[in-house]
Amino acid sequence: MAIVTLVLFSVLHAAPIAIMPLGDSITFGATLSALEDDPELEGRTGGYRKHLWYMLQNAKIEADFVGTESAGYNIEPPIDPDNEGHPGWTAADIAGWTYSILSTNPPDVILLHIGTNDNSTSVSGVNAILDQIDRYETESGKKIKIYIALIIDRRTHDPIYHDFNKNLMQLVGTRIRLGDNLTLVDMHGRAALQPATDYADEIHPNDAGYYKMAQVWFSALTGPETPGLYAYPYVIADAVYVDENSLLVDYGTNSVQFDVEVPDEGITF
Amino acid sequence: MKMKQTLCMILGTLLLAGCGGGGSSQNSGGYTQTTSMKEGETYTVHKGDQIVKSSSEKTVIHVTHIDGHEESAVTLVSGSATIKHP
Numbered sequence: 001m002a003i004v005t006l007v008l009f010s011v012l013h014a015a016p017i018a019i020m021p022l023g024d025s026i027t028f029g030a031t032l033s034a035l036e037d038d039p040e041l042e043g044r045t046g047g048y049r050k051h052l053w054y055m056l057q058n059a060k061i062e063a064d065f066v067g068t069e070s071a072g073y074n075i076e077p078p079i080d081p082d083n084e085g086h087p088g089w090t091a092a093d094i095a096g097w098t099y100s101i102l103s104t105n106p107p108d109v110i111l112l113h114i115g116t117n118d119n120s121t122s123v124s125g126v127n128a129i130l131d132q133i134d135r136y137e138t139e140s141g142k143k144i145k146i147y148i149a150l151i152i153d154r155r156t157h158d159p160i161y162h163d164f165n166k167n168l169m170q171l172v173g174t175r176i177r178l179g180d181n182l183t184l185v186d187m188h189g190r191a192a193l194q195p196a197t198d199y200a201d202e203i204h205p206n207d208a209g210y211y212k213m214a215q216v217w218f219s220a221l222t223g224p225e226t227p228g229l230y231a232y233p234y235v236i237a238d239a240v241y242v243d244e245n246s247l248l249v250d251y252g253t254n255s256v257q258f259d260v261e262v263p264d265e266g267i268t269f
Numbered sequence: 270m271k272m273k274q275t276l277c278m279i280l281g282t283l284l285l286a287g288c289g290g291g292g293s294s295q296n297s298g299g300y301t302q303t304t305s306m307k308e309g310e311t312y313t314v315h316k317g318d319q320i321v322k323s324s325s326e327k328t329v330i331h332v333t334h335i336d337g338h339e340e341s342a343v344t345l346v347s348g349s350a351t352i353k354h355p
Contacts, residue, residue, distance in 0.1 A: 224337035232334050246331075257333040262350055266321035267330075269314045269341060 010172065016062035020107035020223075021049050021083040023114045026152070028071055028085030029210065031200040043074030046081075047205075051214030053079040059222065065103035090117045093123025098132035106142055111217055113149040113187060121163035123171045130175060130182075146180070147220050148172055149187035150230065152213070155199040161188075166244070173234020176227050181264060183220060184228030190251065191218045229256040236267050237259070304352040306330075306345040312351060315340045323349035 021027045027048020049065065050072055056063045067084035084101055086094065091114045109134070118125060137144060150165040165188060172184040191212040193199065198209030205213060227235045229249045233242045236262045246259040260267065305323070306312060314320065316339045322328045328348025334341040
């Protein structure tokens, strides 16, 4: 079942797969907040995109990163520097531009890591982004596969991110149940960034941290297409019925288990 | 419950299902086959299967799902429920 999604896609499509890295400075690839506006450093800023590009190349998967931003154009060996990483932007900021962004560079796949700048447990901004993607799909007739990340923590644990991610699980599961083509990627848990070794500052990973993020994106892109373990409970039942305290994900067995109350209308698997 | 035990249970249930076991089955009109769940027993459900309450009492199930698999293992924790197979 390995390397299903993108390989199959690349076989069916003659053109490279258009992948849009979408998010804030973490997608842009910043390593130090203060240096985000330095044009020289911008050319060497690749973040997870650099490592993901190399991983895709090594796997012989033809990709085309798309976006109106460009960062990492001086990296050697060269990468595709195009992206939609917008330093400082919140999810609501992204939502306001999503339709325009998609119209300018229509992607086949979106990698979405957003919410770090929201400083809130609310995922209404993410919901608005997904609404705009739906709108674009409806109006253009183009289908987009969206990989959406449970966001990485700050170097110093911030409980807001934990609650944001919890709300994101419910949002993504619910939207999948209603028909959206989403995969929830546990960037927080699978990348498992270490405060002492994987951060450049309080918010941004260093190169080692970005490498770990790239590994998680690559696994998601090349693995079987699934809702994602943390979204699964909310795909089969509304959040009000899921006992979140019982939710247990085990990456050793790649499984999730949980208790759920059966609603009057039943549960359909 | 330890994960290895859970996975063994899933595999066991799959074997039982493959042999026609895993619960009592009967036709209940149309093309729907149903299985009455027993408390503490584990069943395999496939994509499209539905679990409904058999009475108005609160019913809780425990679900174990392996990423990328079509089926899940479901245990009736409390209450009463029926699995409907399309």
